[in-house]
Amino acid sequence: MKGTVHYEVRDNIALMTIDNPPVNPLSSGVRAGLHEGVSKALADSAIDAIVLTGAGRAFIAGADISEFGAAATAGPSLGEALDMMEGSSKPIIAAINGTAFGGGLEVALCCDYRVAAPSAPVGLPEVKLGLLPGAGGTQRLPRLVGAEKALQFILSGDPAMAPQAKALGIVDEVIDGDIVEGGIAYAKEIVANGSTTRKIRNEEAKVEADRGNGQIFDDARKMAAKRMRGRFAPEMIIQCVEAAVNLGDFDAGMKVEADCFRQCMTHPQREALIHMFFAEREVAKIPDVPKDTPKRDVKQAAVIGCGTMGGGIAMNFANAGIPVTVLEMNSEALERGLGVIKRNYDIQAKRGRMSTDAVDKCMGLITGTTNYGDLGNADVIIEAVYENMEVKQDIFRTLDGVAKPGAILASNTSALDIDKIAEATKRPGDVIGMHFFSPANIMRLLEVVRGEKTEKDVIATAMGLGKKLRKIAVLSGNAPGFIGNRMLGQYTRQAGEIILQGATPYQVDSVINGFGMPMGPFQMNDLVGLDLGWRARKLAKVAPEDVPITARVADKLCELERFGQKNGRGFYIYADGSRVGQPDPEVIEIVEATSAELGIERTEISDEEVLKRCFYPLINEGAKVLEEGIALRPCDIDIVYLNGYGFPEVTGGPMFWADQQGLDNILADIKRFGETYGGSAWEPAPLLEKLVAEGKKFSDLQ
Numbered sequence: 001m002k003g004t005v006h007y008e009v010r011d012n013i014a015l016m017t018i019d020n021p022p023v024n025p026l027s028s029g030v031r032a033g034l035h036e037g038v039s040k041a042l043a044d045s046a047i048d049a050i051v052l053t054g055a056g057r058a059f060i061a062g063a064d065i066s067e068f069g070a071a072a073t074a075g076p077s078l079g080e081a082l083d084m085m086e087g088s089s090k091p092i093i094a095a096i097n098g099t100a101f102g103g104g105l106e107v108a109l110c111c112d113y114r115v116a117a118p119s120a121p122v123g124l125p126e127v128k129l130g131l132l133p134g135a136g137g138t139q140r141l142p143r144l145v146g147a148e149k150a151l152q153f154i155l156s157g158d159p160a161m162a163p164q165a166k167a168l169g170i171v172d173e174v175i176d177g178d179i180v181e182g183g184i185a186y187a188k189e190i191v192a193n194g195s196t197t198r199k200i201r202n203e204e205a206k207v208e209a210d211r212g213n214g215q216i217f218d219d220a221r222k223m224a225a226k227r228m229r230g231r232f233a234p235e236m237i238i239q240c241v242e243a244a245v246n247l248g249d250f251d252a253g254m255k256v257e258a259d260c261f262r263q264c265m266t267h268p269q270r271e272a273l274i275h276m277f278f279a280e281r282e283v284a285k286i287p288d289v290p291k292d293t294p295k296r297d298v299k300q301a302a303v304i305g306c307g308t309m310g311g312g313i314a315m316n317f318a319n320a321g322i323p324v325t326v327l328e329m330n331s332e333a334l335e336r337g338l339g340v341i342k343r344n345y346d347i348q349a350k351r352g353r354m355s356t357d358a359v360d361k362c363m364g365l366i367t368g369t370t371n372y373g374d375l376g377n378a379d380v381i382i383e384a385v386y387e388n389m390e391v392k393q394d395i396f397r398t399l400d401g402v403a404k405p406g407a408i409l410a411s412n413t414s415a416l417d418i419d420k421i422a423e424a425t426k427r428p429g430d431v432i433g434m435h436f437f438s439p440a441n442i443m444r445l446l447e448v449v450r451g452e453k454t455e456k457d458v459i460a461t462a463m464g465l466g467k468k469l470r471k472i473a474v475l476s477g478n479a480p481g482f483i484g485n486r487m488l489g490q491y492t493r494q495a496g497e498i499i500l501q502g503a504t505p506y507q508v509d510s511v512i513n514g515f516g517m518p519m520g521p522f523q524m525n526d527l528v529g530l531d532l533g534w535r536a537r538k539l540a541k542v543a544p545e546d547v548p549i550t551a552r553v554a555d556k557l558c559e560l561e562r563f564g565q566k567n568g569r570g571f572y573i574y575a576d577g578s579r580v581g582q583p584d585p586e587v588i589e590i591v592e593a594t595s596a597e598l599g600i601e602r603t604e605i606s607d608e609e610v611l612k613r614c615f616y617p618l619i620n621e622g623a624k625v626l627e628e629g630i631a632l633r634p635c636d637i638d639i640v641y642l643n644g645y646g647f648p649e650v651t652g653g654p655m656f657w658a659d660q661q662g663l664d665n666i667l668a669d670i671k672r673f674g675e676t677y678g679g680s681a682w683e684p685a686p687l688l689e690k691l692v693a694e695g696k697k698f699s700d701l702q
Contacts, residue, residue, distance in 0.1 A: 001075055002064070005033025006055075007040060012048040014041035023061035024054045026103045032075035032472075034107070038084045038092070048195060049187040050088070053095040053109060053180050055210045059120065060104025070581055078103060078135050082110045091190050092199050094338040095183025096120045096171070101159065103172075105137040109144070112198045115186050115532045116171045117179040123159030127233050129277055130270035132259035132649070136201075137426035138240035138254040143203040145169040147210040147245050151220040154237050155228075159373060201250040210245045230516045230650055232269045236260035237252065263643045268660065272652030276642060279635035279653070282702070284463065286632070291331050293460040296406060298322065302378035304395055306337025307369070309412055311386035312440025315341060316469040318362040319441070325367045325374055334368045341366065344441065372402045380465065382434055384412040392416065393424040400425040408458055410434040415485050428453040432462050435482065436471075437644045445644035446471035447482050474640050477630040484640045486625060487654075490617035490681055495521035496550025497677070502602040503610055505571045506583045511610040516648030521614075522571040525554065526564035530571075534558040552594050557587070612669055619658045620670055623685035626701065634698040659697040667692045 003020025016037040018024045034052075041047045054060060063078075076084075085092055085107075094100075095107040096116035103307045106124050108114050116122070124133045124141070141150040145168055152169070153160070163247060165171040169632060175182035190196060210216060217238055224234035243256035264270055285291075291309020301317045301324040310326060317324035325519040328334035354362075369376075375381055381403055383395050394409060399409050409431045411421050422431035433449025446466040450459055459475065466473030476482040481489060495508050499522075509520025519527065534555050537547060547555055557563075557570060564570035565579060572581025595602050625631045631640075651657040658666055667688055674682030691697065 001029035001032055002027035003033070005030060005032075005037050009036045010184055011188070012046060012191065013184050014044070015051045015184065016041075016050060016052045017055050017568070018053070018060055019055040021056055021070065022057065023058040023099060024104070025061055025064040026078055026107070027064040028075045030060070031078050031081045034081040035076045038088055039079075042088060047090065048191045049090055050092045051095050051180070051183045051187050052092060052107075053183060054097050056098070058098040058104070059094070059096045060107055061099045062102030062104050062125070063533050067183060082107065082135060084601075085110045085200055087200060088112075089197065091195055093187045094182050095175075095179050095186075096122065096162070096383050097179045099444060102126055102133065103135050106133055106137045106140070109137065109140040109170075109200055112196075113186065113190065114171045114172045115175050115179070115183050116165065117249040118174050118176060119160040119163045120179075122162070122165045122170060123157065124154050125157040125159070127155060127157040127228070127231070127237060128273065130231070130233050130267060130273040131264045132233055132237045132257070136234065136254060136257070138237060138257050138260075139202040139250060141170070141246045142207055142210070142241050142244040142433055143200050143250075144206065146206045147213075147241050148216050148219075150244075151216065151238065151241055154241070155220060155224055156235055157160045173311075186418070204248075207248075211248075214654070216245075230648060230651075232267050233264050236264055241590060269650040272650055272656060275635070275652040275656050276638070276649060279639050280472060282633065283472065283636050283639050284467075284473055286459065286463070287659075289456045289459050289463075294406065294457050294460040295464050296379065296457060298379045298408075298461065298465055300378050301325070302327065302375040302381040303384055304381065304399075306334055306341075306385040307384070308340075309436065309438060309440055310382075311337050311341045311344070311441075312438065313382055313384055313412065313436050314366055315344065315362070316471075318365040320469050321365070322468075323365045323367070327369050327372065327375065331370060334370060335595040337411045339367050344632075354520035372398050375399070376402055376404055378403065378407055379493075380408040380410060381459075382410045382412055384436075387416060388412060389420060389527045391415055392421050396421055396424040396431070400427065404515065406430070408432060410462065412436055415481045415680060417480070417545055418449050419453070422451050422453060429455040430458060432458050433478070433482070434462055434466075434475070435476075440488065443644065444470070444472050445484075445640060446473045447476050447484060447640065448473050448643070449476045449478055449482055451478050472639060473645050474636050475632060476636075477628070479625075479628065479630045481624055483631050483637060484644050486630070487621045487637070487641075488645065489620050490621045491614055492521050493550050494613050494617050494681060496548075498552075498605060498610060498613055499553065499591050500549065500598065500600050500602075501677075502605045504588050504591065505585075505603075507607070508610055512614060514607075515611060515615075516650065518646040523581065526570035526572055526574075529564045529566055530554045531558050531566075532565040549598055552598070553591055556590050556594065609687055613673060615654065615657075616666055616670055616673070617681040619666060620681070620683075620685050620688060622655055622658075623688040623691075623698075626684060627687040633702050635702060655698045659699055663688060663697060664692045 006017040006019055008015050010139055018030055020027055020030050039222055041050045092111040094111040094114045098120050100108050100122040124137050126133050162171055162174045166174050220238050228234050240257045240260050243253040247253050301322050303314045303326045306326045306328045314324045314326045348354045349356055349359050377571055381399055411433050418433045422428035432454050435447035437443035437445045448462045463473045499505050505522035509522050512520040562569040565574055568574045571587055573584050574581050622637050631637050634655035637655050641647035642649055642653050647653055670682055670684050
């Protein structure tokens with residue numbers, strides 16, 4: 001059995017200490033130890049009360065995920081252990097020394113009282129794994145704090161620190177100092193007052209007050225639909241809390257919870273979300289850059305450019321408490337950029353996401369300059385100007401002369417060659433790509449791009465810096481578009497072809513939205529601005545016949561001054577400043593006319609074909625990215641797309657989703673589309689063919 005529970009007696013108090021490092025999950029040995037320890041204390045007439053705590057930094061950090069779906073393990077189940085605790089005639093006090101998540105908090109809710117260290121977080125994060133609290137959490141918490149608070153707490157999955165948990169009613173007391181001694185003192189006080197037990201399962205006042213108030217559950221469903229679109233577990237959670245309120249019987253509610261938990265366990269979303277959970281940890285591991293690789297100190301940062309990207313990047317450093325200098329071409333551009341940063345912070349303060357003092361502190365860490373000489377003390381300098389190789393090389397030549405030895409020189413490029421940028425310096429080993437996603441102060445993804453000569457300690461520092469900036473950093477090799485944009489090119493090209501062959505932009509966007517993406521490709525085009533590519537082609541004097549056919553419709557729209565959301569008309573019409581577009585029959589006429597000009601016969605295209613033709617080339621390109629070593633693992637691609645491109649979390653990412661569809665099915669469709677439509681997009685990746693021939697999945701490459 002894994003893990004144990006130490007038992008000792010201090011005066012008339014039994015102290016049980018969970019010991020299953022590093023975070024005390026509820027493994028088989030812990031469950032057995034809980035059952036045996038309570039039994040022992042109940043059998044000893046000298047014991048008046050029990051205190052339960054954790055060794056190390058955690059109380060109990062939740063279930064042992066490695067046991068999910070496994071055959072039954074030896075010893076009592078968690079339910080049997082909790083029944084023993086809840087049936088105790090002697091008061092049990094949970095002394096929450098550290099993290100109490102998931103099943104850990106459910107164990108605490110089975111205790112009669114809960115005291116916690118000020119730094120201890122408690123939470124029920126199961127929803128983030130496609131599950132629900134399955135050890136009575138959905139039944140006990142509403143009885144303790146009421147249905148509305150319980151639903152908000154369980155559906156968010158976010159933790160609360162001990163003082164907040166006390167305010168919510170989850171914790172009885174917050175104890176400074178030694179939590180074990182404090183817990184024992186609390187237990188002695190209870191004994192002195194008559195050894196009163198308090199079983200949450202028997203508390204009815206809160207749920208009785210909520211009975212008949214259907215608005216609580218209507219509001220919860222609306223919130224879940226908005227924040228967790230397409231998720232299965234939230235509805236199961238709501239049904240469980242409804243049972244706690246409306247059935248009026250704890251055991252009946254537990255049966256509902258058990259049934260809903262089983263449904264979650266067998267739902268494909270659960271496997272996808274657990275894959276995502278482990279993938280987020282896996283992407284931090286780089287085979288040739290060991291965990292103990294020394295990192296360079298980053299105490300001061302600098303950003304070249306204070307536009308949308310540069311300003312957002314600067315905010316990341318300030319939010320992390322790292323002073324940052326932003327450089328602009330002139331004082332007007334600098335003042336404008338700093339003003340945008342301040343407005344962004346003020347918006348966050350207005351929405352209650354940070355205090356005015358925190359805004360002032362962050363703004364105090366941001367310094368503006370127009371002089372490259374002011375960047376000499378920076379430990380990392382990130383260039384964030386527009387995508388032009390000559391401009392970027394000029395900047396890096398200048399940085400080579402002003403940056404201190406050992407400073408990391410990074411480019412925020414989304415597609416350009418990091419090695420060519422590094423050639424502009426005499427220190428290519430210090431050069432790396434750090435591709436933030438827009439808006440940079442919000443989006444979680446950071447693509448770290450290693451050049452041919454990038455030093456390993458620079459890679460380790462950039463990956464560690466990503467974590468410090470609260471990003472998920474994924475390492476990419478140096479190739480056009482890196483991981484994300486290289487694959488995205490296939491997706492957007494297919495969308496452009498599909499509308500010329502018979503679909504409408506609105507059908508394509510509807511299918512992609514229905515899949516779970518936050519925006520379809522044409523909605524995204526309108527958001528970014530159709531005129532960007534059009535103006536670039538004008539500047540480069542590209543002849544009309546040389547414009548890619550997938551850009552012909554967008555260029556025609558621009559000729560009609562339909563640039564997208566920025567001026568209220570693009571593929572969609574945006575009335576009265578709305579950000580939600582309405583379809584326009586004129587656009588369909590333009591699409592159909594373009595098809596005729598190109599000699600393309602339009603035919604009806606099914607929604608299923610739209611979905612496959614958008615995503616299968618993306619997956620096929622992902623296989624090539626893996627084969628070329630641009631991405632280390634399939635899960636790296638999944639994390640890039642989940643966090644940078646809005647790929648639905650419930651799918652586990654494109655490569656995980658591909659495994660679920662069956663690689664043999666995908667390959668067969670790719671070959672079929674190739675015969676029908678032709679083109680390089682339908683040339684199967686050798687790795688995809690190899691995996692199918694061997695009966696393997698992308699997950700076998702992890």
